Structures are given as structure tokens and as C-alpha cells.
Amino acid sequence: MATKNVRVFFLALLLLLASPLAQVARCQSDSDVDVTEAVEEVGDLGIVGEDVQDFGDGSFSPAPGVDTIYVFPKNSARVVSAGEETELLVGIKNDGEAAVNVIAIKASVHLPFDHSLLVQNLTVQTFNNASVPASAQATYPYIFAVSKFLQPGTFDLVGTIIYEIDQNPYQSTFYNGTIEVVEAGNVLSIESVFLVTLGIALLFLLGIWIRGQIKNLSKKTKRAPKVEVGTKTTDASMDEWLQGTAYTQSFSGKSKKKK
Numbered sequence: 001m002a003t004k005n006v007r008v009f010f011l012a013l014l015l016l017l018a019s020p021l022a023q024v025a026r027c028q029s030d031s032d033v034d035v036t037e038a039v040e041e042v043g044d045l046g047i048v049g050e051d052v053q054d055f056g057d058g059s060f061s062p063a064p065g066v067d068t069i070y071v072f073p074k075n076s077a078r079v080v081s082a083g084e085e086t087e088l089l090v091g092i093k094n095d096g097e098a099a100v101n102v103i104a105i106k107a108s109v110h111l112p113f114d115h116s117l118l119v120q121n122l123t124v125q126t127f128n129n130a131s132v133p134a135s136a137q138a139t140y141p142y143i144f145a146v147s148k149f150l151q152p153g154t155f156d157l158v159g160t161i162i163y164e165i166d167q168n169p170y171q172s173t174f175y176n177g178t179i180e181v182v183e184a185g186n187v188l189s190i191e192s193v194f195l196v197t198l199g200i201a202l203l204f205l206l207g208i209w210i211r212g213q214i215k216n217l218s219k220k221t222k223r224a225p226k227v228e229v230g231t232k233t234t235d236a237s238m239d240e241w242l243q244g245t246a247y248t249q250s251f252s253g254k255s256k257k258k259k
Contacts, residue, residue, distance in 0.1 A: 048066035060162070060171040068161055068174035078157075078179045083148025090161055090174050091139045094132045102130035102162050105142045107159040109150075112178060119155060120147055132163075152182050 069091040072078055080086045083192040088107075094100045104126040109119040132138045142159070159175040 029246050060169045062165070062172040063165050063168075063170040064094065065094065066100060066163070066165075066170070066172060067093040067095070068172045069093070070159065070174045076117075078177070080146055080179050080181050081184045082146055082150050082152070082181055083184050085143050085145045088142045088144065088159070088175075090142050091136045091137065091160070092132055092161060092163070092174075094134055096165065097134050099134060099166050100132040100165055102127050102132065102138075102140060103162045103164060103169075105140060105159070105161050107142070107144055107157055107175075109146060109179075110156045110158060112154055112156045115156060115158070122146070122151065146181055148184065150181055154178050154180055234250070 003096065008098065071089045071091075073087055073089060075086070090105055092100065092102065096255075104124055106124040107122040111117040111119060123142075125140075125142050127140070130138070130140065140161075155178065157175060157179045158173060160171050160173050162169065162171045164170070
């Protein structure tokens with residue numbers, strides 16, 4: 001537990017020292033996201049650990065003027081290895097008039113066809129000193145791991161950030177979409193398998209086309225050239241003019257010899 005907390009602390013420190021601009025994705029209700037400007041770090045994150053506070057099954061409404069965003073760093077395909085940690089960055093933008101005190105980030109895994117069927121509750125990451133002033137933005141790291149016994153497949157991940165404004169609790173869903181769980185060490189995803197299969201099929205079709213072209217070319221080269229033998233025609237009007245001349249006499253003599 002201590003090692004994990006130290007790792008999260010250094011990740012937060014790295015985010016504080018990094019440039020305030022990065023690329024993140026805005027969470028939408030239909031799970032389609034748009035990449036937008038990343039948010040500026042505000043203050044010390046004050047990460048306390050996991051499951052320090054029990055939030056129960058209570059559900060709060062989102063606060064007006066508060067928007068959430070997310071990004072899977074170097075994991076745009078959202079492929080999660082079972083039993084291994086996955087990093088997720090959560091951003092919050094405060095367009096309200098009062099400061100937002102971030103309390104915790106939590107997530108859960110559900111079956112894609114029915115969210116009422118809970119597969120696993122993931123880590124609850126709590127914060128001790130994470131305040132976002134009015135008209136400010138901030139990002140927070142969230143590291144989770146699905147069970148190593150979870151069967152590979154497509155699941156729905158629901159991520160929620162819990163915060164307070166004027167001591168009133170609120171929560172916003174920053175991600176509600178699919179993730180692909182694979183076995184540890186298995187880097188092949190459904191998308192990559194499809195692309196590989198498509199590439200093999202295209203190469204196979206290309207090979208068939210090239211083979212057909214070679215066959216057609218060989219058939220053309222093996223064909224014997226046709227030699228047309230024409231028949232000689234004699235113009236009757238020409239013969240009338242040549243009657244009685246030496247040409248007709250020589251021609252008639254040759255024909256008699258042939259007989």
C-alpha cells in the first residue's frame with residue numbers, strides 16, 4: 001500500500017511540474033469524446049490513499065458549472081490488462097463562483113448490456129487537499145486495476161469524481177464507456193486482430209489478381225501469329241484494255257504450260 005501511495009504521489013508531482021497544457025478528452029453521455037485542452041494543475045493534490053472514506057451507494061447530482069474530462073495516457077484503445085495497473089487522468093473545470101473541493105475518484109466495471117449487473121468495484125482514490133478555485137481547472141491521476149481473474153472481453157467502465165461546493169456533496173461521471181480487458185501480457189486487441197485479418201485477406205486477393213494477370217500474359221505470348229493469304233482479283237475492265245497485247249499473250253502462254 002505504501003509503495004502504491006508513493007508512486008501516485010510522484011505521478012502527481014510530475015503532473016505539477018509538467019506543462020499546463022496537454023490533450024484530454026471531454027466525457028459525453030453517449031461515450032463519444034472530443035479531445036480538448038488539458039487543464040492546469042491547481043495546488044497540492046494531497047492524495048491520502050484508497051478507501052479511506054466510505055461513500056456508500058449514495059448518488060449525488062452534478063453541480064452546475066462543473067465539467068469533467070478524461071484521458072487514457074498512451075492508451076487510446078482503452079485496453080486494460082487483467083491484474084495490472086492502468087493509468088487514467090481526470091480533469092475538472094470549475095466555471096462556478098465557488099471553489100470545488102475534490103474528495104475522491106472511484107470507478108466500477110459493469111456488463112455492457114446491463115449496468116445493473118456489477119462486475120467489480122475498483123479503487124476509491126481519495127484526496128485531502130484538492131481544491132479547484134472558481135474559473136480554474138485541474139487534473140488528477142487515477143490508477144486502477146481490474147481483477148486478474150476477470151475473463152477477457154468488453155466491459156463498461158463507469159468513472160465518477162466526487163466533490164463538494166460550500167460543503168454540499170456532488171458527483172460527476174467523467175467516463176461511461178467501454179474498455180477491453182485482455183490477459184496480462186496479451187497485447188493483441190480485437191481491433192488489431194481485425195486489422196491483421198483484413199491485411200491478410202487483401203494480400204490474398206492481390207496474389208490472386210497478380211496470378212490471373214500472369215496467366216493472361218502467358219496465353220497472349222503463346223498464340224501463333226495469324227497469316228492471312230489473300231486472293232488476287234482481276235478487274236474485267238483492265239483485261240479488255242490489255243487484250244491483244246504482249247501482256248495477255250505471255251499470261252496465256254504461262255497458263256498453257258501449267259496445264
